[in-house]
Amino acid sequence: MEKPNSVVTGKFRSSSINTNHSNVWFVIPLCFLLFFVLLCFDYSALSVTNTNTDNVAISFSDVTQKSISSEFTKEENFSRLQDDPPPDSCSGRYIYVHDLPSRFNRDLLENCFMITPGTEKDICPYIENYGFGNVIKNYENVLLKQSWYTTNQFMLEVIFHTKMMKYRCLTHDSSLASAIFVPFYAGLDMSRYLWGFNISVRDSSSHELMNWLVNQKEWSRMSGRDHFLVSGRIAWDFRRQSDNESDWGSKLRFLPESRNMSMLSIESSSWKNDYAVPYPTCFHPSSVDEVVEWQERMRSRKREYLFTFAGAPRPEYKDSVRGKIIDECLESKNQCYLLDCNYGKVNCDNPVNVMKVFRNSVFCLQPPGDSYTRRSIFDSILAGCIPVFFHPGTAYAQYKWHLPKNHKSYSVYLPVKDVKEWNIKIKERLIEIPEERVVKLREEVIKLIPRVVYADPKYGLEGNEDAFELALKGMLERIEEVREMMRQGKDGSDGFDDIDDYKYTFSPYEPQVWT
Numbered sequence: 001m002e003k004p005n006s007v008v009t010g011k012f013r014s015s016s017i018n019t020n021h022s023n024v025w026f027v028i029p030l031c032f033l034l035f036f037v038l039l040c041f042d043y044s045a046l047s048v049t050n051t052n053t054d055n056v057a058i059s060f061s062d063v064t065q066k067s068i069s070s071e072f073t074k075e076e077n078f079s080r081l082q083d084d085p086p087p088d089s090c091s092g093r094y095i096y097v098h099d100l101p102s103r104f105n106r107d108l109l110e111n112c113f114m115i116t117p118g119t120e121k122d123i124c125p126y127i128e129n130y131g132f133g134n135v136i137k138n139y140e141n142v143l144l145k146q147s148w149y150t151t152n153q154f155m156l157e158v159i160f161h162t163k164m165m166k167y168r169c170l171t172h173d174s175s176l177a178s179a180i181f182v183p184f185y186a187g188l189d190m191s192r193y194l195w196g197f198n199i200s201v202r203d204s205s206s207h208e209l210m211n212w213l214v215n216q217k218e219w220s221r222m223s224g225r226d227h228f229l230v231s232g233r234i235a236w237d238f239r240r241q242s243d244n245e246s247d248w249g250s251k252l253r254f255l256p257e258s259r260n261m262s263m264l265s266i267e268s269s270s271w272k273n274d275y276a277v278p279y280p281t282c283f284h285p286s287s288v289d290e291v292v293e294w295q296e297r298m299r300s301r302k303r304e305y306l307f308t309f310a311g312a313p314r315p316e317y318k319d320s321v322r323g324k325i326i327d328e329c330l331e332s333k334n335q336c337y338l339l340d341c342n343y344g345k346v347n348c349d350n351p352v353n354v355m356k357v358f359r360n361s362v363f364c365l366q367p368p369g370d371s372y373t374r375r376s377i378f379d380s381i382l383a384g385c386i387p388v389f390f391h392p393g394t395a396y397a398q399y400k401w402h403l404p405k406n407h408k409s410y411s412v413y414l415p416v417k418d419v420k421e422w423n424i425k426i427k428e429r430l431i432e433i434p435e436e437r438v439v440k441l442r443e444e445v446i447k448l449i450p451r452v453v454y455a456d457p458k459y460g461l462e463g464n465e466d467a468f469e470l471a472l473k474g475m476l477e478r479i480e481e482v483r484e485m486m487r488q489g490k491d492g493s494d495g496f497d498d499i500d501d502y503k504y505t506f507s508p509y510e511p512q513v514w515t
Contacts, residue, residue, distance in 0.1 A: 090169035096177035131158030156232035187233035224260035234267035276398035298384030312342035358383030401474035
């Protein structure tokens with residue numbers, strides 16, 4: 001039998017053999033083509049999705065005798081893969097979410113009845129709709145018909161976690177991540193032990209969390225300096241400076257490992273690794289159109305009162321200016337409206353009551369309360385009511401990622417260093433501001449509305465930056481600064497958690513001079 005010619009020629013004596021080898025020649029280039037396609041395939045896209053959904057999904061149980069179905073399902077997460085942006089658009093923005101043991105978040109929600117013992121408030125209704133609370137149905141033609149909720153001001157950690165799980169640049173691969181999010185509900189956890197518990201109980205979860213984190217591979221990369229968490233309480237609540245049983249709060253932020261992390265909270269402390277983000281308001285828009293509609297309403301309002309104050313006196317605080325403010329408001333009669341929130345006279349947690357007054361006022365007085373800050377700041381911004389501040393720690397030293405650096409562009413500052421030296425006549429000071437200046441101030445306040453709301457995570461603001469997006473942007477930039485220091489061979493801990501004693505002083509902020 002004759003042998004076929006060499007494979008190089010591709011020629012055979014037998015016709016049947018020739019046919020079979022022709023098939024071989026067809027298969028060979030096809031294999032090369034498939035190999036080339038597989039080689040070019042972008043495998044990194046597979047990592048751009050939510051973290052392990054079965055583990056990190058927030059699955060609320062029947063905590064208020066209602067069935068609350070989990071929004072984060074496998075089907076939805078898989079469908080998001082089709083809509084995810086190309087990996088390039090997430091460069092420098094990838095975030096990895098730690099899958100914490102459930103005792104640090106989900107269990108707290110499922111046992112919400114234990115969160116605020118000893119108080120009259122039941123926290124359980126506020127965890128509905130993933131931290132937004134119940135939808136407000138009786139809006140009384142004051143609010144929009146949709147997107148307003150009975151949001152509790154301390155629900156930030158739940159809201160933030162919910163929105164984070166919808167963040168488009170999540171990754172399974174922590175090596176791609178520019179930041180590591182730790183979804184510990186620190187505020188809700190500590191709220192269980194505010195009264196009647198010793199410090200070892202108050203600090204127990206903090207120690208357990210840090211022990212867990214330092215044993216994860218992600219910690220060693222930057223010794224935790226790319227990690228951050230969010231709290232719905234003020235940062236001071238986690239900086240108990242002694243081990244006296246009578247002292248307030250936990251010691252979370254003074255634990256050695258925690259000092260390497262950053263915290264976002266509704267009010268920052270004097271330490272440089274604590275950052276303030278806006279209190280959650282009750283408005284969670286589901287579209288840009290809703291924001292625009294609300295802004296137009298506030299622009300068109302005819303405002304009946306020169307100024308207003310919503311709150312209660314603080315006689316237990318000897319340095320509080322609230323008593324003086326209330327006295328001046330009462331003396332001003334029909335030029336000032338006092339929304340008395342003392343002893344339940346008015347339900348100031350109901351945004352209908354608050355917005356009804358704020359939208360009819362030109363200026364909203366914002367003195368410190370139990371701490372430097374208050375949610376009323378952001379309620380007044382929502383209403384297009386120009387905030388009047390008496391201490392720099394109430395806003396100027398706090399919300400630097402969300403409010404303009406030039407505080408004179410959107411607010412009035414009447415500094416009161418010592419209430420015993422009170423010599424301010426609020427009405428006279430506000431009346432002297434020229435009308436054209438008032439119009440400019442109000443417009444700047446109204447422009448701030450999208451920056452201080454936490455949009456509905458099911459929708460977002462179509463590429464516009466809400467309070468959540470701005471907080472992430474600021475946090476990512478700060479972590480990148482530390483990372484760049486380390487690239488240059490510098491110590492990443494240098495200045496990271498230093499205390500800033502100058503932060504809350506009056507010196508950097510001068511009162512306006514109206515000409």
